[in-house]
Amino acid sequence: MDVVLSIRGLFARYDRGDVLRGVDLDVERGGVTCVIGPNGAGKSTVLKVVSGLLRPRAGDVALDGERISGRSARQILDHGVVHVPQERSLFPSMSVWDNVLMGGYVLSRAALRRRVDEIASRFPIVRERRRERAGSLSGGEQKLVEIARAMMLEPRVVLMDEPSMGLDPKARRVVFGTIRQLNDAGATVLLVEQNARSGLEIAGRGAVMETGAVRLEGVARDLLDNPEVARLYLGGAARSLEDRG
Amino acid sequence: MRTVSRSGAALTVVIVTALAAFPFVFKANWVVNIAVFTMMYAGLATAWNLLGGYSGYISLCNAAFFGIGAYTIANLFPTSGGPPGSTPFLILPLVGLGAAILSIPIGWVAFRTRGVTFAIVTISLLFVAQTLAFLMRSFTRGSQGMGIGVPRFSVATYERPFYLALLAIFVFAVSVCWYVRRAKLGLTLFAIRDDEDRARGLGVDTEIAKLVTFATSLGITAMIGGVWAYYITYIYPQFAVDPLITIGMVLMVFLGGKGTLWGPLLGALLLVPAQRLLAQNATTARWYLILYSGVFLFVILLLPRGIIPSVQDLVARLRSKSDRDTSSPAATVPTVPTEVVP
Incomplete structure (x- = not known):
């Protein structure tokens, strides 16, 4: 293995x-x-x-x-190594898009923009609900956005x-x-x-x-x-x- | 990181053009006098919103830096120096820069705290500053007050230069807010507002972001204090470092909408003219405090997020209802990722 x-x-x-x-x-x-x-x-x-x-x-x-x-x-x-915690971990008053951007905070501006576009194409919810407040999503939708955010840094x-x-x-x-x-x-x-x-x-x-x-x-x-x-x-x-x- | 919508850009052009044209259309001195104070509070509230609205840190020491700006201009352009013309306006950026630098060690200490404690620490700083304004006679002349050289502007349009200077500072403050909302700093501040520890967990340096914002907000506040001092030409500690100035700017942000770009302007447009009209009558001069209390209660009970976010929510709900009415039931099923690209 x-x-x-x-x-x-x-x-x-x-x-x-x-x-x-x-x-x-x-x-x-x-x-x-x-x-x-x-x-x-x-x-x-x-x-x-x-x-x-x-x-x-x-x-x-x-x-x-x-x-x-x-x-x-x-x-x-x-x-x-990224951690998606058990409890809700999105920033509730921020938009879905901004929440995903936060996942790549340590990236440069250009890399961040490129990466968020890649993630949005993998996770349609990120683009479709981009302007909505994360706190207004259902529990399942929030979990999907959390997973999308976790993928921003291309984790190992x-x-x-x-x-x-x-x-x-x-x-x-x-x-x-x-x-x-x-x-x-x-x-x-x-x-x-x-x-x-x-x-x-x-x-x-x-x-x-x-x-x-x-x-x-x-x-x-x-x-x-x-x-x-x-x-x-x-x-x-x-x-x-x-x-x- | 975010694009500028065409409607947003058009709205900005319309608002700024209308504000710039105002004193040329409404020329009566008393009207422009009200406009001067409205623009002053619009700038103060916008500056306060940068930290308080975006990061959620309720700073109540802003009036102290308003006073620092006022006394700096008073010391640089005393009555004995003759009419200073437009020079005080030109020197304002340096006044703002100096105040911003001065605020950094204060912020460094204040940001050891959060939430209600931060608000208490900053309001304590405000009262310390007010006491110092009475005691530091070499800088403020204490309760005797301090005069500033009276400019020889045309009597017919006396208010106009002050209004335009305050408008310029307001436009600068809005531009800073606009930029911050689109930069990483904005993301940081909004994340701090929601959950500072979680933001740190994502690699965000929250301390630097808070300090930069605090200093910028207070630098702008000091610049406005400088214009105010030059406008009224004689300042006293109880008015230059006045808790009611802080309360006014905070209330306007809460009324218009915390964390919005135009909320502070809207709050100032609604409250300041009413306050100034009441102030013109000796009997009703302090009634605006009752007005403030009533507005505070109104906001807390009925508009906890302020006017602009409440209207945005209402529009979003109506749009969503209209979309639901016109779409098939399948379209309302929660979004499911359909594909994962390697």
Whole structure:
């Protein structure tokens, strides 16, 4: 497997007590890797550590062999790792177009203009709703604009934290369809998702997390076919997987 | 980053031409006197809007820099120096530049805070400046007041040069706002208004953007203060550094529309003539404060975003309704990306 992002022995905490307890995970270049697991498993925390929003207590994150853990969020962004957070992250009173421009803020003016035109052709919503206030869009539409904004810097890895959260089934399908299309176009995505089935269906590889560690990792299709995964996602104990494996 | 619409350019030409023609069409001194104060507040409100409207930082110290501009002109052109002619107008850019430079260390400290705290810090600065204006007698002559050389302009058109100078500063302020809205700085300010931390997360240097905007806004304010001092020819601390000037400019921005290009002008056009007409009668001179209170309540309760954004929203809703009426149901389905290009 051609690994672009490698996580080894990652420990991290917020106030007291480790949330991550030795996470090991590989992200395949040009693929979608989906991390699933129950609430509190540490899925979102992994993304926060990778994107530099949270400093790890121990362990390494390497991008193409270069260690990036412990660096600032801005430095990691410069390395081409962008984070689409779980909560709504658009600037609500700014237009859709300006929100997308903000994604390429660090680019030169000419590069920014060129890039936003490319993004608008990939994401029709950006051009069609360009003048509308981002806050007036539906949740699903906002998520699409967030993804479009994240693509402005031609990222090497996109970290997506529960993009389907709070969306109705129709909007959820649109968002997952977009992620699949991004992946078809060559983007590498590390996806964290509560909606295990939808997430694994668009992923090449998957991982199951529980209590701060990866309990199971493999081809997404195999995980989908594993009855224990559904049980785990619905709140079953991961221990049964360990016992079997 | 944004294109200029033909209608926007035409609107700008119409507004500026109408404003420039005003004192040549309406020549009565009392009318142009009202126009002078209207243009003064239009400029002050536009300058305030640059920071307060675009970035959401409610700065209440602007009147302090209005006073600094006024006292600078008073010191440069004292009564004893004779009639200064047009020289005070020509020196205004330097006055603005000096005030802008002076504002940088003040802003650097004030921007350690945000939100309500920033507003409290800046209004404290205003009262410090007013107290200093009373105490620094060598610069202000304290409560005794300070005279400026009276220009020998024609009595029939005495107000016109002041009006045109204020119009020039107003056009400059609008041009700065227009440019900022189309530059990265505008993106930065609007992003700061929505969520400053998120903007920083996207690689935006918010500190520099805030300082540059603060300094520009206060530099323009000081220039207007200079024209005001020259116009009224005798200034006192309580009027040169007056919290009511700050309140006036803020109210006009809120009424016309925060963060819009023409909202401050609209607010000034609606409020200042009413204020000046009340001021011409000794009995009603301070009634404008009641007017201000009423307008504040009106804006808070009925027009929280101001006139221009509310009208824009209404037009957008009507257009959207008209589009829905004429389009098929399929056209209203949320947009779905149809293609991803590698």
